[in-house]
Amino acid sequence: MAWTILRNGRNREGDPIDVEITEGRIVALRSASTAPMADGEVDLDGRLVLPLLVNGHAHLDKTFLGTEWQPHVPGSSVIERIKIEKRLRADLVESAGDRERLLAERMIEFGTGALRTHVDVDAALGLSGLERMLKLREDLRGLLDIQLVAFPQSGIVRDPGSYELLEEAIRLGAEVIGGIDPIGIDGDVDGHLDAVFGLADRRGAMIDIHLHAVGDDAVREYRGIITRTRALGMEGRVVLSHAFGLGALGAREQEEIFNALAELRIAIMSNGPAGLMPPVKQLAEQGVIVFAGSDNVRDAWWPFGSGDVLDVARNIACRSGFLRDEDLGLALDLATSNGACALGLPTCGPKVGEPADLLVVDAGSAAEAVANPPVGRDVMRSGEWVSRRRLHTVSGPTNRRESPAQFTSALS
Amino acid sequence: MAWTILRNGRNREGDPIDVEITEGRIVALRSASTAPMADGEVDLDGRLVLPLLVNGHAHLDKTFLGTEWQPHVPGSSVIERIKIEKRLRADLVESAGDRERLLAERMIEFGTGALRTHVDVDAALGLSGLERMLKLREDLRGLLDIQLVAFPQSGIVRDPGSYELLEEAIRLGAEVIGGIDPIGIDGDVDGHLDAVFGLADRRGAMIDIHLHAVGDDAVREYRGIITRTRALGMEGRVVLSHAFGLGALGAREQEEIFNALAELRIAIMSNGPAGLMPPVKQLAEQGVIVFAGSDNVRDAWWPFGSGDVLDVARNIACRSGFLRDEDLGLALDLATSNGACALGLPTCGPKVGEPADLLVVDAGSAAEAVANPPVGRDVMRSGEWVSRRRLHTVSGPTNRRESPAQFTSALS
Numbered sequence: 157m158a159w160t161i162l163r164n165g166r167n168r169e170g171d172p173i174d175v176e177i178t179e180g181r182i183v184a185l186r187s188a189s190t191a192p193m194a195d196g197e198v199d200l201d202g203r204l205v206l207p208l209l210v211n212g213h214a215h216l217d218k219t220f221l222g223t224e225w226q227p228h229v230p231g232s233s234v235i236e237r238i239k240i241e242k243r244l245r246a247d248l249v250e251s252a253g254d255r256e257r258l259l260a261e262r263m264i265e266f267g268t269g270a271l272r273t274h275v276d277v278d279a280a281l282g283l284s285g286l287e288r289m290l291k292l293r294e295d296l297r298g299l300l301d302i303q304l305v306a307f308p309q310s311g312i313v314r315d316p317g318s319y320e321l322l323e324e325a326i327r328l329g330a331e332v333i334g335g336i337d338p339i340g341i342d343g344d345v346d347g348h349l350d351a352v353f354g355l356a357d358r359r360g361a362m363i364d365i366h367l368h369a370v371g372d373d374a375v376r377e378y379r380g381i382i383t384r385t386r387a388l389g390m391e392g393r394v395v396l397s398h399a400f401g402l403g404a405l406g407a408r409e410q411e412e413i414f415n416a417l418a419e420l421r422i423a424i425m426s427n428g429p430a431g432l433m434p435p436v437k438q439l440a441e442q443g444v445i446v447f448a449g450s451d452n453v454r455d456a457w458w459p460f461g462s463g464d465v466l467d468v469a470r471n472i473a474c475r476s477g478f479l480r481d482e483d484l485g486l487a488l489d490l491a492t493s494n495g496a497c498a499l500g501l502p503t504c505g506p507k508v509g510e511p512a513d514l515l516v517v518d519a520g521s522a523a524e525a526v527a528n529p530p531v532g533r534d535v536m537r538s539g540e541w542v543s544r545r546r547l548h549t550v551s552g553p554t555n556r557r558e559s560p561a562q563f564t565s566a567l568s
Numbered sequence: 569m570a571w572t573i574l575r576n577g578r579n580r581e582g583d584p585i586d587v588e589i590t591e592g593r594i595v596a597l598r599s600a601s602t603a604p605m606a607d608g609e610v611d612l613d614g615r616l617v618l619p620l621l622v623n624g625h626a627h628l629d630k631t632f633l634g635t636e637w638q639p640h641v642p643g644s645s646v647i648e649r650i651k652i653e654k655r656l657r658a659d660l661v662e663s664a665g666d667r668e669r670l671l672a673e674r675m676i677e678f679g680t681g682a683l684r685t686h687v688d689v690d691a692a693l694g695l696s697g698l699e700r701m702l703k704l705r706e707d708l709r710g711l712l713d714i715q716l717v718a719f720p721q722s723g724i725v726r727d728p729g730s731y732e733l734l735e736e737a738i739r740l741g742a743e744v745i746g747g748i749d750p751i752g753i754d755g756d757v758d759g760h761l762d763a764v765f766g767l768a769d770r771r772g773a774m775i776d777i778h779l780h781a782v783g784d785d786a787v788r789e790y791r792g793i794i795t796r797t798r799a800l801g802m803e804g805r806v807v808l809s810h811a812f813g814l815g816a817l818g819a820r821e822q823e824e825i826f827n828a829l830a831e832l833r834i835a836i837m838s839n840g841p842a843g844l845m846p847p848v849k850q851l852a853e854q855g856v857i858v859f860a861g862s863d864n865v866r867d868a869w870w871p872f873g874s875g876d877v878l879d880v881a882r883n884i885a886c887r888s889g890f891l892r893d894e895d896l897g898l899a900l901d902l903a904t905s906n907g908a909c910a911l912g913l914p915t916c917g918p919k920v921g922e923p924a925d926l927l928v929v930d931a932g933s934a935a936e937a938v939a940n941p942p943v944g945r946d947v948m949r950s951g952e953w954v955s956r957r958r959l960h961t962v963s964g965p966t967n968r969r970e971s972p973a974q975f976t977s978a979l980s
Contacts, residue, residue: 170637225582225936228891430886459896459939460886474842474872479640484871524637527871531943 160539162516164188165200168485170521175205177512180538185508204525206488206515207504208269208535210495211465213364213397213425213449215307216256216273216292217285220454223250228459234340234368238310241456242280253288259453259463260292264300265543266464267515267535271300272364272449272499274307274334277325279317286325293329299542303499305364307334312351313342319351326359335365338380339373345380353384356393362500364395364425370432374401375409382416392421395498397449399424402434418443423498426490427451428471436476440486447498448472448490465491466529473526484523512539572951574928576600577612580897582933587617589924592950597920616937618900618927619916620681620947622907623877625776625809625837625861627719628668628685628704629697632866633875635662640871646752646780650722653868654692665700671865671875672704676712677955678876679927679947683712684776684861684911686719686746689737691729698737705741711954715911717776719746724763725754731763738771744807747777750792751785757792765796768805774912776807776837782844786813787821794828804833807910809861811836814846830855835910838902839863840883848888852898859910860884860902877903878941885938893935900934924951 162175165188172188193199218241220226226244231237245252263271275285286306293302306325308318312335322333333356338348356363367377378401385394396402396417402424405413417424423445424434439446448468452458466488472478473487493504506514516534519525535543574587577600584600605611630653632638638656643649657664675683687697698718705714718737720730724747734745745768750760768775779789790813797806808814808829814836817825829836835857836846851858860880864870878900884890885899905916918926928946931937947955 225932227893227935230892430889454940459891459935460882462940470872477842479871480642481639520637523639523871528866528874 159196161194161197162205162514163193163197163199164202165205165516166202166520167205168488168522170204172202173205175506175512175514177539180511180540182506182508182510182512185506200516202520203516203534204519204521205506206267206517206522206525207492207506208513208515208537209267209465209491210447210493210499210501210504211263211268211271211450211463211491212395212447212495212498213427213451214259214263214271214273214463215276215452215455216259217252217275217289218245218452218455218457219255219259220244220248220456221262222255222258223248226456229456234337237457244456252285253292256288257292257295260296260300260302263450263463263465264296264535265533266462266466267517267533267543268300268463268465269513269515269537270303270496270499270501272303272305272332274305274364274366275325275330276309277306277318277321277334278308278310278315279321280310283321283325283328286328286330290329299537301501303332304330305332305334306330307366308336311336311341311348313344313347319355322351323355323359326355326361330361332362332364333359335363337366337368338377340369345376349377349380349384353388353390356390357388362393362395363390364397366397367399367401370401370404374399375405375413377401378413381422382413382420385420385422386416390420393500394420394422395425396422397425398427398429399434400429400432402439403432414439414442414444421445423447423494425449425498426472428468428475433472433475436472436490437478437483437486445494445498446490447495448487449495464529465495466525469526470529481521481523484526487526488522511537513537571608573606573609574617574926575605575609575611576614577617577928578614578932579617580900580934582616584614585617587918587924587926589951592923592952594918594920594922594924597918612928614932615928615946616931616933617918618679618929618934618937619904619918620925620927620949621679621877621903622859622905622911622913622916623675623680623683623862623875623903624807624859624907624910625839625863626671626675626683626685626875627688627864627867628671629664629687629701630657630864630867630869631667631671632656632660632868633674634667634670635660638868641868646749649869656868664697665704668700668704669707672708672712672714675862675875675877676708676947677945678874678878679929679945679955680712680875680877681925681927681949682715682908682911682913684715684717684744686717686776686778687737687742688721689718689730689733689746690720690722690727691733692722695733695737695740698740698742702741711949713913715744716742717744717746718742719778720748723748723753723760725756725759731767734763735767735771738767738773742773744774744776745771747775749778749780750789752781757788761789761792761796765800765802768802769800774805774807775802776809778809779811779813782813782816786811787817787825789813790825790828793834794825794832797832797834798828802832805912806832806834807837808834809837810839810841811846812841812844814851815844826851826854826856833857835859835906837861837910838884840880840887845884845887848884848902849890849895849898857906857910858902859907860899861907876941877907878937881938882941893933896935896938899938923949925949 176184588596
């Protein structure tokens with residue numbers, strides 16, 4: 157359809173709006189007209205019009221989605237759990253490509269327009285995961301914008317060969333160099349961070365580091381990252397994922413570190429964890445970019461999760477005591493505009509002149525959509541509906557699933 | 569239908585089962601037959617067969633469900649928030665009865681068979697809420713078993729006349745005397761608890777006390793309750809709701825209090841709060857009955873929530889670090905058998921000889937149903953389907969809703 161008007165929607169504040177779309181772009185956004193509906197117009201019936209969601213942190217390659225239920229196997233340390241994960245993933249009969257695609261499709265149905273996914277890169281797996289993901293990215297182009305992080309899940313210093321693989325991953329098309337717990341995994345803050353920042357600097361890549369430490373270790377890691385970001389002029393290109401330790405800093409360290417994060421535009425990703433978490437509102441008030449990601453979805457690390465970053469925003473809001481509409485609106489920003497900013501994407505609409513990438517949901521305002529994430533969602537990319545009111549369980553006993561080709565065909 | 573067999577279901581462990589039902593009762597439970605389907609049999613297609621859920625703590629009378637979105641109005645103290653709630657509820661144009669019924673119907677659709685709901689009783693409201701709830705209970709008889717708590721939201725000592733109203737509430741049909749924060753609201757542990765226990769003892773009622781305190785205040789309140797439960801021989805008839813303070817006891821107090829809770833069968837209700845919560849697994853391992861409730865659903869206190877106690881079980885599991893199937897199974901118990909036990913109801917099936925009260929969901933095992941609460945749910949009461957695969961949003965901008973009469977007609 158080259159032209160349409162979405163009539164009788166609502167904007168974030170709940171005010172009635174019409175959205176006029178021509179050739180896939182928004183050409184007008186105005187107060188809802190009371191004129192009778194005309195041919196080619198669509199009645200949104202008072203539903204909320206949001207930008208598409210930005211899921212800023214996922215691990216598509218880890219999910220067990222689409223398989224029979226896999227009971228969790230505990231490990232006594234992170235390193236042991238990494239080994240267990242390798243074994244469980246190797247034992248699955250279902251293809252990794254199918255599982256990854258299924259989760260990506262679910263994310264599209266939830267209304268996700270952009271996704272950053274970490275892909276394990278290590279000496280054992282090599283670049284096999286990255287190669288699958290590059291293909292998936294191509295297959296879903298125009299439906300889901302995928303940003304790839306070359307993620308050294310097994311460490312860098314302690315995993316010989318991984319440095320070269322990370323570099324090759326960037327050459328092949330990953331945009332981001334990942335890192336993980338410089339002290340906890342590699343036991344070498346400088347070794348780990350020098351590798352990550354050196355590679356990113358040389359290759360012009362962004363950086364996204366998993367940090368789970370708390371206390372003195374966390375402060376050492378934050379300082380190591382801050383120093384290198386400043387020295388290399390990497391403002392706005394570095395993300396700290398999880399950063400639990402930001403929730404338990406002493407007053408002096410907090411002031412020092414929050415200020416540096418704001419100054420250097422180092423963004424903080426949270427998935428609304430079960431325990432200690434970064435103080436989202438305080439960070440936002442001090443000018444730090446905080447954003448949301450769904451993280452693990454039903455995998456060796458975590459049996460929970462659906463891949464819906466709007467539900468993550470709800471959970472972060474709950475955990476942060478966000479009850480007022482203004483705070484619930486901040487929670488929505490975590491899963492939309494703040495995510496776009498952290499990932500270096502164009503800011504979220506809906507705006508005149510931009511592509512008509514829209515999420516239409518059963519809610520009357522942004523606050524309501526966050527507090528009670530709606531089930532019924534219509535997803536539009538460049539003026540075309542790509543998913544409408546899909547309702548499904550995360551899994552089923554008989555592995556019911558849509559054909560992997562459903563979305564590729566939606567664009568044809 | 570006087571006779572049927574539900575074929576090819578799965579039990580909690582994921583094993584294939586058939587359920588034979590005659591005159592509303594389960595007459596056989598056996599491994600799934602491989603014989604061809606016969607007339608009058610229903611193919612469950614590998615779906616999970618659970619008992620109906622027990623939602624052990626709700627506030628139907630507080631919900632804003634079915635109204636336009638009501639932005640949260642913060643208050644600086646519990647007493648101020650009680651005042652704000654009174655004003656907000658009084659200002660609503662939608663009838664309280666319709667809102668309460670809508671939430672109760674949602675709970676039936678989620679698969680709830682039994683519900684304990686607290687009803688505000690105070691000098692200002694009198695017994696108006698309780699009278700509505702008694703009518704709702706009658707209307708939904710056979711679909712949802714409702715237990716009523718006469719809840720002194722505004723205190724007892726500081727709210728003259730409430731004591732008499734609580735007594736009258738029991739006379740009219742409430743089964744449980746509620747209480748709330750003896751120190752925080754009434755500022756009088758003995759005064760508050762003497763009133764609650766005295767009334768319950770005299771009237772043969774159960775007791776369910778909201779406790780939000782932490783630290784020394786919490787310990788004083790727990791001891792006051794333990795002493796009176798023992799003195800009055802009220803074993804198995806007392807519930808502590810929330811009891812955040814159980815999550816932060818010193819080692820000596822913890823041993824003393826956990827032992828007493830187990831000995832006196834004082835049960836602990838948790839809704840999986842955002843902050844400090846009782847140590848569910850540790851309590852369960854020490855023989856204390858822990859159970860779940862949905863608590864506030866989109867009301868003046870809390871903008872979140874759907875009324876789905878299976879989702880509460882998921883959240884408790886997340887917050888408690890329950891990753892293994894065994895622990896996820898405990899989380900399911902919180903929302904089924906443990907709830908039944910705490911409320912003094914018959915234990916949960918499915919069992920031969922008991923009513924065919926069943927919840928059939930898209931999951932392969934109990935662990936999967938908790939980790940990823942299924943959307944599609946079929947609900948059976950006494951051998952009749954009362955809700956099938958209902959899928960809906962918690963709210964909609966145009967207040968779309970089913971007719972309040974839908975369930976009453978389901979039984980006719």
